Amino acid sequence: MIEEEEIDILLNDLFDIYGYDFTNYSRASLKRRITRLYGLDKFPSFAELRYRVRTDSTYLRRFVEEITVNVTEMFRDPLFYKCLRAEVLPSIAAKPFIRVWHAGCSTGEEVYSMAILLKEANLLHKSLLYATDLNPEVLEKARKGIFGLNQLKQYSENYIESGGTKDFSSYYTAHYGQAKFDEELAQKMVFSTHNLVSDRSFNEFDLILCRNVLIYFDKDLQDRVLNLFYESLSPLGYLALGAKETLKFSTIQSQFKPMNKEKIWRKID
Amino acid sequence: MEENRLTPPCRAVVVGGSSGSIEVLLHLLPALAPRVPLVMIIVLHRKNSSDSTLLDILALKSALPLREVEDKDPIQPGNIYLAPADYHLLLEKQQLFSLDDSEKVNFSRPSLDVTFESAAEVYGPALVGILLSGANSDGTNGLTAIKKAGGVTVAQLPETAQAGYMPQYAILHTVVDHILDVAGLIRFLNSLE
Ligand SMILES: C[S@@+](CC[C@H](N)C(=O)[O-])C[C@H]1O[C@@H](n2cnc3c(N)ncnc32)[C@H](O)[C@@H]1O
Numbered sequence: 172m173i174e175e176e177e178i179d180i181l182l183n184d185l186f187d188i189y190g191y192d193f194t195n196y197s198r199a200s201l202k203r204r205i206t207r208l209y210g211l212d213k214f215p216s217f218a219e220l221r222y223r224v225r226t227d228s229t230y231l232r233r234f235v236e237e238i239t240v241n242v243t244e245m246f247r248d249p250l251f252y253k254c255l256r257a258e259v260l261p262s263i264a265a266k267p268f269i270r271v272w273h274a275g276c277s278t279g280e281e282v283y284s285m286a287i288l289l290k291e292a293n294l295l296h297k298s299l300l301y302a303t304d305l306n307p308e309v310l311e312k313a314r315k316g317i318f319g320l321n322q323l324k325q326y327s328e329n330y331i332e333s334g335g336t337k338d339f340s341s342y343y344t345a346h347y348g349q350a351k352f353d354e355e356l357a358q359k360m361v362f363s364t365h366n367l368v369s370d371r372s373f374n375e376f377d378l379i380l381c382r383n384v385l386i387y388f389d390k391d392l393q394d395r396v397l398n399l400f401y402e403s404l405s406p407l408g409y410l411a412l413g414a415k416e417t418l419k420f421s422t423i424q425s426q427f428k429p430m431n432k433e434k435i436w437r438k439i440d
Numbered sequence: 441m442e443e444n445r446l447t448p449p450c451r452a453v454v455v456g457g458s459s460g461s462i463e464v465l466l467h468l469l470p471a472l473a474p475r476v477p478l479v480m481i482i483v484l485h486r487k488n489s490s491d492s493t494l495l496d497i498l499a500l501k502s503a504l505p506l507r508e509v510e511d512k513d514p515i516q517p518g519n520i521y522l523a524p525a526d527y528h529l530l531l532e533k534q535q536l537f538s539l540d541d542s543e544k545v546n547f548s549r550p551s552l553d554v555t556f557e558s559a560a561e562v563y564g565p566a567l568v569g570i571l572l573s574g575a576n577s578d579g580t581n582g583l584t585a586i587k588k589a590g591g592v593t594v595a596q597l598p599e600t601a602q603a604g605y606m607p608q609y610a611i612l613h614t615v616v617d618h619i620l621d622v623a624g625l626i627r628f629l630n631s632l633e
Contacts, residue, residue, distance in 0.1 A: 197538040199530035199558050204542070240542040386511045386527075386539045393512070415510050415524050415539050 279313025458574025460602025556582020565590030574606030
């Protein structure tokens with residue numbers, strides 16, 4: 172069992188030595204992740220874990236990858252994507268150029284889903300999808316666009332539920348248990364590390380998706396990040412959050428108008 | 441009972457259930473009339489669909505205000521909270537909820553163990569954990585954590601459960617203070633102080 176004070180010590184080390192700042196993450200979840208890893212890697216004591224994190228940069232990578240949560244899927248919450256298709260994309264379709272930011276994109280399933288939507292709306296040729304995450308390992312996977320074939324049945328069902336009418340398998344080639352998604356989709360993607368805690372805005376976007384990332388932050392950090400999104404959105408740009416995330420505790424709430432039932436807001440000015 | 445007088449006042453109740461537990465809740469929720477404002481948190485294994493039918497059914501029956509948790513919602517006495525589908529539900533020391541979409545635990549998300557363990561950290565001895573009908577072993581580790589923190593553990597009488605495996609598993613593998621049928625559960629909850 173790891174104590175609260177030990178977590179503080181570890182977080183201090185991570186910041187001092189590597190510049191990773193996890194101090195404003197949701198404590199209950201973070202503590203559970205660290206305790207889980209501590210058990211998984213069979214450390215005999217907290218001191219051993221601390222030593223390893225401080226001195227072994229290969230282990231540090233594992234540590235960061237394991238305490239952040241990378242779970243994701245294609246067309247996760249199909250009705251959300253349906254709303255993107257039906258309402259959001261048509262309203263930005265007239266723009267000469269469309270910029271989308273996936274903040275906390277994990278292994279990229281969300282980005283490929285978006286590229287498929289854009290392609291089906293005939294907008295992909297004039298779009299650019301910026302996909303960022305703090306974790307370089309997941310970005311490496313995202314770049315490849317290769318997903319396990321065992322999940323594709325679920326993804327294909329999600330796709331259909333999201334209003335997709337094409338043959339989903341036309342978007343990838345299956346090979347040795349894996350599905351490689353079309354290069355045409357990936358061509359419009361830019362992958363880069365970006366830490367929402369410490370990095371600044373880097374462009375202006377028509378649509379920002381940050382789904383199931385804010386749940387790992389405390390309310391102060393959520394508010395800071397939401398302000399970053401506010402600054403990074405074009406006038407009348409859209410912000411999309413995860414199914415159980417909200418603007419209701421944030422200072423920017425009044426600058427946004429919610430869209431029907433899905434977690435999508437539109438910047439007012 | 442002598443030992444009951446030693447238990448500190450209860451501030452929160454976590455209820456966990458799987459198959460067969462919704463029926464129990466439909467009896468229990470309308471009959472709730474606790475003497476003190478409690479926090480009640482319900483975690484159920486449910487299909488990972490976004491449909492709100494379950495919430496509607498439970499909210500309709502509940503004597504107290506019942507809603508599904510969103511991230512960082514404050515925890516307020518007098519309310520009943522339902523864990524949303526497809527997220528683990530955690531409690532923060534600042535009296536608010538956090539959600540977490542990490543790996544399933546016991547093939548489940550939400551997992552009863554995760555919420556029970558987290559609630560035990562926040563409420564310590566002022567927590568009651570109740571395990572209802574179900575067909576897997578989720579919840580037992582959670583009850584162990586509650587017991588270890590000084591709280592009170594309860595299981596539905598397995599013979600009265602549609603799926604007796606889950607409460608039975610807890611009774612066999614951890615310390616359960618009270619084993620009750622539905623009427624007993626209602627009496628127990630309404631007499632908490
Ligand atoms: C649960 S995944 C969400 C993936 C996808 N958006 C979805 O909803 O399916 C959370 C992602 O957020 C990333 N993340 C966590 N903290 C971050 C930070 N400070 N800056 C950028 N990304 C972060 C994690 O590395 C992880 O890939």
